[in-house]
Each structure stands twice: as C-alpha cells, then as structure tokens.
Amino acid sequence: MLGSSSRLLAARSLIRRGCGSRAASMAASPSLQLVPCDAQPQYAFGPWPIGAGEVFARSETAYAFVNLKPLVPGHVLVSPLRAARRLRDLRPEEVCGVMLLAQAVADRLERHYGxxxxxxxxxxxxxxxxxVPHVHVHVLPRRAGDFEPNDAVYGALEEGERGMAGGLERHTANGGGGGSGGGSGAAAAPAERLNLDVERKPRTREEMAAEAFTLRALFYDELQKQ
Structure with a gap:
C-alpha cells in the first residue's frame, strides 16, 4: 500500500496530467472555417432543396440560409449540412460547427441590422x-419593443414553424431551391412594433437571393481582406 506521501505525489501527478490535457484541449479549440457557398449547387433541408443562391455562409459542417417567411428583418436559419433530425443525432463536430456558425451569424446580423x-x-x-425533420437554429436580430410582450416572439416562432413545411413545398414547386442567385439588397429598418401579417408573407426566390447576396458580403468580403 502507498504511504500518505506517496498518495499525495500520485494525486499531484494526476492533477498535472489533467490540467495539461485541458490546456492542450483549449489550445486546440476549433474556430470557424468558411467554405464558399457555391461549393455545391443545392443543400438539403429535410426533404427540401435549398439553392446555393439562398445560402450566405457555410463551413465544413454547417450552413446558414435566408428564411422564406422571416418574422423580423434578418431572421435566418443555421443547419448542419447532414440532415440530422434531432439535436441528439448530431456528431460532436456538427454541434460545434452549427454553434460556431450561429454565433458568427448572430454577431454580424445584429450589427448589420442595427x-x-x-x-x-x-x-x-x-x-x-x-x-422540418432537420436540426435548425432560428437567428432573429431584435430591437426593444418589436414584440409585446417580449416573450411573444416564441409563439410567433411556433406558428411560423407550423407553416414552414408547406411553404417550402410551394417554394420548391415554384422554382425555388435551385441553382445560384445574385442581386443586391439593403438592410431593412424594422418598425418599433412588427406587423406579423406583413412580415410573414412568403417571399420570391429573387427576394431571397438578393438578401443572401447582401449577407454573404458580411462573411466573405471580410475573409478576402485577411
């Protein structure tokens, strides 16, 4: 059996090894590595295709795309490239990839939309x-008073989600979700109180491509300057 001094030395050795492993792990923590959106012509969102023209940022494991029926200006979605149904179905690198991209999208869109x-x-x-049986993170830039009460945003999200599948089906039937697109778009200034009947009307493929074109510059123009 080990004496008290030997046990203490062994414990210190374990602590040093553990701290060293943690330090190495932190030093090797992943960062967001962008990939061109047109690396593929279409992306899967559950059973529906999302055209590259509606995607504004992507990494090796995740992509961000504009919304057919946004609740607020800049309401977008971030999903893993692989069509995983539930959060628990994601691999560790996919969880990391989705959250890193969602973090970057949230930061840039908050500033872009003021x-x-x-x-x-x-x-x-x-x-x-x-x-939609595919993990997705809703990202909504917010302003004080845009929803009253403030938690009403969650009811609006749930209602919007109910119509998402049907909206995507119609969008695909009307030629959406295919190929690439371009255009120009400007950041919209939301009113203090949102009229959801206006905000939630489905948009055309051209409108969505124009928004994606504008948002893409927030990511890839910055990358080109580095």
Whole structure:
C-alpha cells in the first residue's frame, strides 16, 4: 500500500496530467472555417432543396440560409449540412460547427441590422414545434419593443414553424431551391412594433437571393481582406 506521501505525489501527478490535457484541449479549440457557398449547387433541408443562391455562409459542417417567411428583418436559419433530425443525432463536430456558425451569424446580423440583441431558438422535436425533420437554429436580430410582450416572439416562432413545411413545398414547386442567385439588397429598418401579417408573407426566390447576396458580403468580403 502507498504511504500518505506517496498518495499525495500520485494525486499531484494526476492533477498535472489533467490540467495539461485541458490546456492542450483549449489550445486546440476549433474556430470557424468558411467554405464558399457555391461549393455545391443545392443543400438539403429535410426533404427540401435549398439553392446555393439562398445560402450566405457555410463551413465544413454547417450552413446558414435566408428564411422564406422571416418574422423580423434578418431572421435566418443555421443547419448542419447532414440532415440530422434531432439535436441528439448530431456528431460532436456538427454541434460545434452549427454553434460556431450561429454565433458568427448572430454577431454580424445584429450589427448589420442595427439591432440591440439576438434571439436564438431551436425547436427540437415535433412536440416542441419542429416541422422540418432537420436540426435548425432560428437567428432573429431584435430591437426593444418589436414584440409585446417580449416573450411573444416564441409563439410567433411556433406558428411560423407550423407553416414552414408547406411553404417550402410551394417554394420548391415554384422554382425555388435551385441553382445560384445574385442581386443586391439593403438592410431593412424594422418598425418599433412588427406587423406579423406583413412580415410573414412568403417571399420570391429573387427576394431571397438578393438578401443572401447582401449577407454573404458580411462573411466573405471580410475573409478576402485577411
């Protein structure tokens, strides 16, 4: 049996090894590595295709794309490239990739739209309101007073999610979700109180491509300057 001094030395050795491993792990922590959006012509969002023209940022494991029926200006989605149904189905590198991209999207869009905060939401499973069987993070730039009461945003998200599948089906049937697109778009200034009947009307493929074109510059123009 080890004496007390030997046990103390052994414990210190374990602590040093543990701290060293943690330090090495932190030093090797991943960072966001962008990949060109047109690296592929289409992206899968559950059973529906999302055209590269509607995607504004992507990494090796995740992509960000504009919304057919945004609740607020700049309401976008971030998903893993692989069509995983639930958060628990994601591999560790996919969890990391989705959250790194969502973090970057939230930061850039908050500044771009002159917002004061950001709501990020995941409806993980049908009982939580998920209608598209593919993990996705809602990213919404927020301003004070845009929803009253403030928590009304979650009810609006749930209602919007209910119509997402049908909207995507119609969008695909009308020629959306294919190929690449371009255009120009300007950051919209949301009113103090949002009229959801106006905000939630489905947009055309051209409108979505114009928004994606503008948002893409927030990521790739900065990358080209480095």
């Amino acid at each position: 917002a004061a905060a950001v709501t990020l939401a995941v409806q993980d499973g049908e009982a939580a309101g998920q209608t």
